Amino acid sequence: MPVEEHDPFEDQFASALRQTGGTFESHPLGLAARGESRGRTIRRRRAVIAGGVTGVALVGLGGALVLPGIQADGGQRHSVAGSPSAPAAPPARPSALSADDLVRTLEGLLPKGKFSDEDGRGTGERLPPYARVVYDDGKGKAAVAVMVDRVRPGSSHALETTACPDKVFVPYDACTSGRLADGSALMILQGYEYPDRRVATKLWSAELITPKGQHISVQEWNAPAEKDAPVSRSRPPLSPDQLKALAGADAWRSVADAVPADPRVPTTEPSRPQGVPGGSVSATLATLLPKGAEVVKKGVADPGFGYVVLDDGKGASMVQVNVQADMSGVAGQLFGSGSKTLPDGTRVATHQGPGEKGGRGVVMWTVDTMRPDGRRVVISAFNSGAQHTPATREAPALTPKQMEAIATSEKWFRRG
Known part of the structure; x- marks a missing residue:
């Protein structure tokens, strides 16, 4: 899997996991696919929400919340149930909103039903505000959650958050991504809690980012909890159109405006690490494959990460590369006693183990290389066409020797 870039926004989620009882530890290889980044962000956001649920229950209030600075008869309330909203002038920026405020906002925006197991976090805390309820519309209980934060408009993080993920990394039934009339980017994903679908828990979500950088994330399940709860209905309660309405409610934008600015988030887009000069990792990888390996799928053009799915007649095998x-600063963590050094000074470490995404019988072979000047190429191969699907063959299509030859090729850094 490709190597993650440092993203200050992801630092927030990692910090949130540590503080809410979740666990996030980066593997020494630092591996995480760009195509998987959407799923990873959703899981971290979900962990932030889930981490504070245990042992906390707020009193359920079915009425709509009147946010500070918003008049009850003039608020811009958008109901998922389709009730009309009266126009009003933009409210004054609220100084702070409590967890109870957010929970009541969520309940007021959902169609008529019963609520239980409410939980939330207000805007005055260091971690992102959220609201979570168990909602029952008479067809079965379902967890519904909303988290609000702010992102830098037009940043790579914003673009990735509202783009449909690659199915090679994140399985789903349907996904749409586009822009609303006000310029907001919206992505609606109908997927699953577990990539390998070992249980029938569905996860549907909406990610909305406004031109001002207000970010509203909505998740819903067809069970009263995202994990370890029996499925209570065939599908989550809100349709894609209702998810769109809930994410687009003006009340959440007021919440986003009340979130204190994080001084750790830079005001300009950080430069991305240089990869293949002027080229695509996927395309370069395809030229380095051994003869007889037919490419049946190839990743999009990206100078830092790419993948191909091979089929040599013995079953599909995914191969991915990060450049x-x-x-050099992490060389000591990556190349230990089991690594070797080639005559030109390139260090090489080889790893073999199970795949990380739950596909039955999937194994992952990885060859990690670093030139003396710190240029790094990591290649991983799987015995399946995707990490979350069952194994299609006994071993990956490439041998460790072939993978080393690919990773140490000069093509990765050749200009022109």
């Missing part, structure tokens, strides 16, 4: 420059 980075100036990684």
Whole structure:
């Protein structure tokens, strides 16, 4: 899997996991696919929400919340149930909103039903505000959650958050991504809690980012909890159109405006690490494959990460590569006693183990290489066409020797 870039926004979620009882530890290889980044962000956001649920229950209030600075008869309330909203002038920026405020906002925006197991976090805390309820419309209990934060408009994080993920990394039934009339980017994903679908828990979500950088994330399940709860209905309660309405409610934008600015988030887009000069990792990888390996799928053009799915007649096998420059600072963590050094000074470490995404019988072979000047190429191969699907063959299509030859090729850093 490709190597993650440092993203200050992801630091927030990692910090949130540590503080709410979740666990996030980066693997020494630092591996996480760009195509998987959407799913990873959703899981971290979900962990932030889920981490504070245990042992906390707020009193259920079925009425709509009147946010500070918003008049009850003039608020811009958008109901998922389709009730009309009266126009009003933009409210004054609220100084702070409590967890109870957010929970009541969520309940007021959902169609008529019963609520239980309410939980939330207000805007005055260091971690992102959220609201979570168990909602029952008479067809079975379902967890529904909303988290609100702010992102830098037009940043790579914003673009990735509202783009449909690659099915090679994140399985789903349907996904739409586009822009609303006001310029907001919206992505609606109908997927699953578990990538390998070992249980029938569905996860549907909406990610909305406004031109001002207000970010509203909505998740819903067809069970009263995202994990370890029996499925209570065939599908989550809100349709894609209702998810769109809930994410687009003006009340959440007021919540986002009340979130204190994080001084750790830079005001300009950080430069991305240089990868293949002027090229695509997927395309370069395809030229380095051994003869007889037919490419049946190839990743999009990206100078830092790419993948291909091979089929040599013995079953599908995914191969992915990450290319980075100036990684000398982590060499000590990546190349231990089991690694070797080639005559030109390139360090090589080989790893073999199970795949990480739950596909039955999936194994992952990885060859990690670093040139003396810190240029790094990591290649991983699987015995399946995707990490979350069952194994299609006994071993990956490439041998460790072939993978080393690919990773140490000069093509990765050749200009022109």
